[in-house]
Amino acid sequence: MKYVILIHSNPEPWGHPTQIYTAEGRALPPERHDEMDRQFDALMTEISASGELVTAEALADPAAATLYRWSPEGHLATEGPYAEAKEHLAGFFLIDCDSRERAEGIAAVFAQPGGVVELRPAMWSGGDDQ
């Protein structure tokens, strides 16, 4: 089963890894950051080796985004971030796991100061058999 792990965050300035650029992240001592980094590296090594990590991308500053809206007259493009969002999509990981429990275990490690991590099952075009 495939899942995406969506990292929502609002780093100031925009940068990766996002947790060191948020107010909550800056408030943490360096040792805590080191510890989180170690945990994260261990997880990345593990899910790369097991083949569960399918792909991952860090996204550029939402200021670099272009938004398209549909209107009866045609498509309307606006430059810049999606204003209504408090936290922006900062990056995503696509994983392929045996069970939802496993995916939850992986996603939990992504929790970070000053951001929200969302785990969503991916949909597919086939169907379960009767």
Next chain:
Amino acid sequence: MTTGGLEHVWRGCAPDVLAALVRGYGDFEAAEDALQEALLAAARQWPTDGLPDNPKGWLIRVASRRLMDQWRADRARAGREQLVAGRSPTENLAPAADVAGERDDSLTLLLLCCHPVLTRPSQVALTLRAVGGLSTGQIARAFLVPEATMAQRISRAKSRLRQVEARFSVPPVEQLPDRVAAAAHVLYLVFTEGHTSTTGAGLHDVPLADEAIRLTRRLHECLPRSGEVAGLLGLMLLTDARRAARANGDGSLVPLAEQDRTLWDRTRIREGIGLVEAALPSGPVGPFQLQAAIAAVHAEAARAEDTDWPQIETLYGMLRDLAPSPVVTLNHAVAVAMVDGPTAGLDMLGPLLQDEQMRRHHRLHAVRAHLLERDGRVEEARVAYAIAASLATSIPEQRYLNTKAALQKGRHV
């Protein structure tokens, strides 16, 4: 011969070639790489030069040459001169004339790929590559993951086997039942992956369901007296027989009860039923045999309303005793509802709603919705269909459930 026909030949030879190489040289990882190169060479040369007289011998010769080249290149730094000198590439690598020996080899290879130190996805990938002779790219496409991910999974699996010094030999007798069971499970996973995804939009260049049937047939030939292997092959054939009837033109799923049964493949059904009938009386009954028996009962009904539900109910009861799981209870509840009415089925679903994993599974809610609908509890059915739709991750399934939920709304209580 067409390229497809040629591919059939070289993939059919793959496990025997690999087995001969591993037997001759001992290094599974290097032998597997050499085999892949030989298969590539076959893909390049056979379509223009024609099928060699002895395809297996051709592949062994080419692969051995690659292995020797590799060793010569490594010789200085690895100090393998002794080893190279001691083993001639051709003398003990002539394809075994003895058919029984070949069968044992491909069984040994399958069991090696299903070694307990490997994770299930790795066992699946390695089996398809080493025993099935598929390329990494083909396996990656079949499982809809990037080729790099699959390449990593396979190479990790091979180095893991090297680390534990897994041997190319039939496992000791006391380990054999577990290893065969693991192999059967791996083949079953390949089949279900292929079977469920072939209805979707994506058509793969290698139908995994066909591949699983081919390999299981081979396993059955090696172990004709294993009831569970026979049961597994029967289950695959009986399920695959419905392939043409399972999807509409738009790719949406047709439930079993609504399928056009004239589209079912009678040859597969006959073979499947024959396997079940031969296996069931002859030994300990296992979960694959029972599932095959259930599929056989469905296959024997010319129309959905002719289905022998009491017999299916009994078989699910046996399956529950043998291999209890929430999914079996769910299927059992469906059969009970068909025999004793929707309320009896709904009573069995109650405890499943408390189960952490099951209550997040769309099928529990879909079955519940269906039974509530049959019981005339329209509003409860609508809510259950809506829950099921929100949990479904299959697009056709979600579409079907949303439609059902909307239909309940239009009804008068």
